[in-house]
Amino acid sequence: MKQLFFLLLTLLGATAAQAQGVLTFDKELHDFASVPEGTLATHEFRFKNTGNQPIIIANVQASCGCTTPDWTKTPVLPGKSGIVKAVYSSAGRPGIFNKTVTVMSNAATSSTVLTIKGNVLNKEQLRSTLTPAQLAQSPRLKLDRTSHDFGKMEAGQSLTARFKVTNTGKQELVLGAVTSPCYCVGYKNVPSPIKPGESAMVELVYSQRKLGAQHEEVTITSNDLSGDAKLTLDATVVKDLNAGSMVKESTVSVPFK
Known part of the structure; x- marks a missing residue:
């Protein structure tokens, strides 16, 4: 009787062990080959749950820090598919790169390592490898204007400037990193690629704590081989905006009448 009981336990344990999700990727390595410096090299690794239980990706x-992951957050049922996205920021990183993202889940294999690699070329290097005909096919970034004045703003406040970006080239325009000496400018949302002949609104967020008149020179990198886009942001940063509404009457501060 005891032998039968232990046999049943063993069979139940084996059945439970087999009841798991299986994370099957179409590939675990992606080679970007040559990447223009300044672009956000992006690849989506696709997977399918080939097991018999739902898969939940706990973390990637x-x-x-130069690689940003994203992934399917909802449970992936048996037979269904999902993605793990890896975004490599190539701005200021010329040369060969080889980076990994580790996928942790409740699948039968709890940890899977995905790899992206490539060679970041500055635009001068890249131009030298292309024919005139290939260069003519390059995307082209055109801004509707090259400056924005926020006027008066409070220290630490975050304000947004909107610029219209048009792709006047013949290939898809991919915007890369935003750089500035103050490290105080960035995208509100990472912009999507812009098709030839189309336009998109790009929102830049500016936050500055340094007081006084500020003049920021900003660079938007992209896969436009003719060069990066330059623009300026201006602002007068004050400690407290409300302080501007007060005037001195004798020794007492009172609001404007």
Whole structure:
């Protein structure tokens, strides 16, 4: 009787062990080959749950801060598919790169390592490898204006400037990183690629704590081989905007009448 009982336990344990999701990727390595410096090199690793239980991806961890992961957050049922996206920021990182993202889940194999690699070329290097005909096919970034004045703003306040970006080239325009000496300018949302002949609104967020008149020179990198886009942001940063509504009458501060 005891032998039968232990046999049943063993069979139940084996059945439970087999009841798991299986994370099957179409590939675990992607080679970008040559990447123009300044672009956000993006690849979506696609997977399918080939097991018999739902899969939940708990976390995806990148090997460095230059790589940003994203993934399917909802449970992936048996037979269904999902993605793990890796975005490598190539701005200021010329040369060969080899980065990984580690996928952690409740699948039968709890940890899977995905790899992206490539060679970041500055635009001078890239232009030298292309024929005139290939260069003519390059995307072209055109801004509706090259400056924005926020006027008076409070220290630490975050304001948004909107610029219209048009792709006047013949290939898809991919915007890369936003850089500035103050490290105080960035995208509100990462812009999507812009098709030839189309336009998109790009929102830049500006936050500055340094007081006084500010003049920021900003660079928007992209896969436009003719060069990066330059623009300026201006603002007068004050400690407290409400302080401007007060005047001195004798020794007492009172609001404007």
